[in-house]
Amino acid sequence: MPISIALATDKLPEKGSLIITATDGGKLGALGKQLDKKIGGAISKAIKIKKFKGKPASMFALLAPAKSDLDRIVVLGVGDGKKLSAFDAEKMGGTALGAVEKAEGNVTFLLEPLGSNVADGEIAARAAVGAYLRDYKFETYKTKNKSSGGPKKFTVATKAATAAKKAYAELKVIADGTIVARDLVNEPSNILTPPEFAKRAKALTKLGVKVEVLSEAQMKKLGMGSLLGVGQGSVQPSQMVVMQWNGAAKSKQPVAFIGKGVCFDTGGISIKPAGGMEDMKGDMGGAAAVTGLIHALASRKAKVNAVGVIGLVENMPDGNAQRPGDIVTSMSGQTIEVLNTDAEGRLVLADALWYTQKRFKPQFMIDLATLTGAILIALGQDYAGMFASDDRLAEQLTEIGNAEGEKVWRMPMNDNFDKMINTPNADMKNIGGRYAGSSTAAQFLKRFTNNVPWVHLDIAGTAMGSPKSATSRTWASGYGVRLLDRLVKAHYEK
Numbered sequence: 047m048p049i050s051i052a053l054a055t056d057k058l059p060e061k062g063s064l065i066i067t068a069t070d071g072g073k074l075g076a077l078g079k080q081l082d083k084k085i086g087g088a089i090s091k092a093i094k095i096k097k098f099k100g101k102p103a104s105m106f107a108l109l110a111p112a113k114s115d116l117d118r119i120v121v122l123g124v125g126d127g128k129k130l131s132a133f134d135a136e137k138m139g140g141t142a143l144g145a146v147e148k149a150e151g152n153v154t155f156l157l158e159p160l161g162s163n164v165a166d167g168e169i170a171a172r173a174a175v176g177a178y179l180r181d182y183k184f185e186t187y188k189t190k191n192k193s194s195g196g197p198k199k200f201t202v203a204t205k206a207a208t209a210a211k212k213a214y215a216e217l218k219v220i221a222d223g224t225i226v227a228r229d230l231v232n233e234p235s236n237i238l239t240p241p242e243f244a245k246r247a248k249a250l251t252k253l254g255v256k257v258e259v260l261s262e263a264q265m266k267k268l269g270m271g272s273l274l275g276v277g278q279g280s281v282q283p284s285q286m287v288v289m290q291w292n293g294a295a296k297s298k299q300p301v302a303f304i305g306k307g308v309c310f311d312t313g314g315i316s317i318k319p320a321g322g323m324e325d326m327k328g329d330m331g332g333a334a335a336v337t338g339l340i341h342a343l344a345s346r347k348a349k350v351n352a353v354g355v356i357g358l359v360e361n362m363p364d365g366n367a368q369r370p371g372d373i374v375t376s377m378s379g380q381t382i383e384v385l386n387t388d389a390e391g392r393l394v395l396a397d398a399l400w401y402t403q404k405r406f407k408p409q410f411m412i413d414l415a416t417l418t419g420a421i422l423i424a425l426g427q428d429y430a431g432m433f434a435s436d437d438r439l440a441e442q443l444t445e446i447g448n449a450e451g452e453k454v455w456r457m458p459m460n461d462n463f464d465k466m467i468n469t470p471n472a473d474m475k476n477i478g479g480r481y482a483g484s485s486t487a488a489q490f491l492k493r494f495t496n497n498v499p500w501v502h503l504d505i506a507g508t509a510m511g512s513p514k515s516a517t518s519r520t521w522a523s524g525y526g527v528r529l530l531d532r533l534v535k536a537h538y539e540k
């Protein structure tokens with residue numbers, strides 16, 4: 047549905063639905079009070095009867111209020127207006143849209159000044175983008191019973207409309223990057239094969255991104271035996287996609303983002319149990335986030351040189367699939383004993399990381415991967431696991447993650463974890479022991495970073511199977527796009 051921002055005047059809308067806010071203690075703003083008066087005090091009476099305290103996300107609705115042509119008035123609690131952060135405003139916008147899911151016609155979300163030290167224009171823009179993200183649905187394959195109805199239009203009305211419109215235009219572009227990632231992760235694996243994913247990444251060309259697709263033959267020539275071993279049991283060809291957004295001077299070292307793109311992970315010969323295996327359609331969440339990020343950076347013409355590299359494969363059991371015990375040679379020259387074919391993500395990233403640092407000499411590399419089930423056990427679904435060889439980058443990500451609602455939690459790396467992947471038969475094996483599974487996976491990746499400042503984000507818990515929130519109602523959250531876009535914006539543009 048169209049979501050927009052309009053100038054709030056003293057004349058209140060007379061048709062459709064109207065959402066107003068109440069702060070701590072159920073206090074209305076000036077226009078809210080004016081409306082209350084117009085309809086004979088029904089709002090203040092309801093606040094009293096309900097003992098409505100204006101707690102964040104609490105609400106009530108008056109339907110068909112007398113002396114008014116409005117369908118409904120929703121009163122939405124926002125808590126202590128002074129403490130409202132930009133991210134709170136976003137959740138508030140999502141909640142506001144949720145409150146009128148069943149409404150028809152136009153909806154106006156009237157945002158009066160709430161006393162926050164975040165500017166009113168920014169608050170309104172954030173509310174609009176929260177509504178925009180909440181509105182996302184994945185219904186491509188529904189031929190009937192699609193969600194129907196809902197508002198015709200959702201307008202955030204604010205006195206700071208000029209500033210709000212400007213801020214919303216930029217935020218929406220980032221949200222569109224998140225939606226690119228959500229769409230990719232939600233797609234089923236019979237549709238989103240490695241070549242189809244590559245095709246969709248290629249579409250970024252129209253935003254000015256340079257996109258290259260490496261074929262199996264090209265990767266073989268480069269010596270990517272680690273990545274190619276994973277895909278060899280699939281009828282789908284493996285591909286590597288390199289996306290370059292050049293928004294800064296040529297001389298400027300790029301920043302690099304690398305994504306795990308396992309388009310389906312059966313586990314291979316070390317096959318996974320049947321229950322829940324369908325979730326492994328989302329095992330390309332890292333690659334989706336990188337693609338969404340480059341989409342966002344290019345759309346807003348970020349003043350940065352950024353590289354996105356994604357390794358696209360399908361991990362299948364087959365007569366030609368790799369076996370437990372096989373030894374492969376990675377592009378780095380290091381050999382790997384594949385003791386479990388289900389630990390395939392690190393095999394893909396090994397070659398993608400090596401290739402990236404070798405070709406682009408980046409300032410840093412950040413990889414995203416739905417890498418281990420163990421990270422879900424450790425951190426659940428609220429935090430991505432962060433492993434870093436660079437403290438500054440880790441601190442920047444922690445701060446931005448907290449502010450933007452895409453949180454990271456730093457996990458340990460050390461020499462003892464590293465030793466756990468040694469094997470007598472090759473330079474390393476692709477699994478550690480029973481313990482510290484996410485850390486041994488990270489140590490494995492580190493061996494392919496060639497000491498370039500690096501962060502690994504294990505997003506197995508945050509990218510898919512996401513709990514419903516104020517701004518996301520869908521299986522795929524699109525985690526990572528916003529976090530990394532804001533990282534670039536805050537620290538790596540000119």
Ligand code: BES
Nearest residue numbers: 329386388389416417418419420477506
């Ligand atoms: N794609 C999985 C990890 C995963 C699990 C992602 C659950 C999302 C939800 C990964 O390839 C995998 O299978 N990892 C194994 C590693 C093990 C064999 C060392 C795991 O976590 O069990």
Ligand code: MN
Nearest residue numbers: 311388389390
């Ligand atoms: Mn696996």
Ligand code: ZN
Nearest residue numbers: 308311329391
């Ligand atoms: Zn996997």
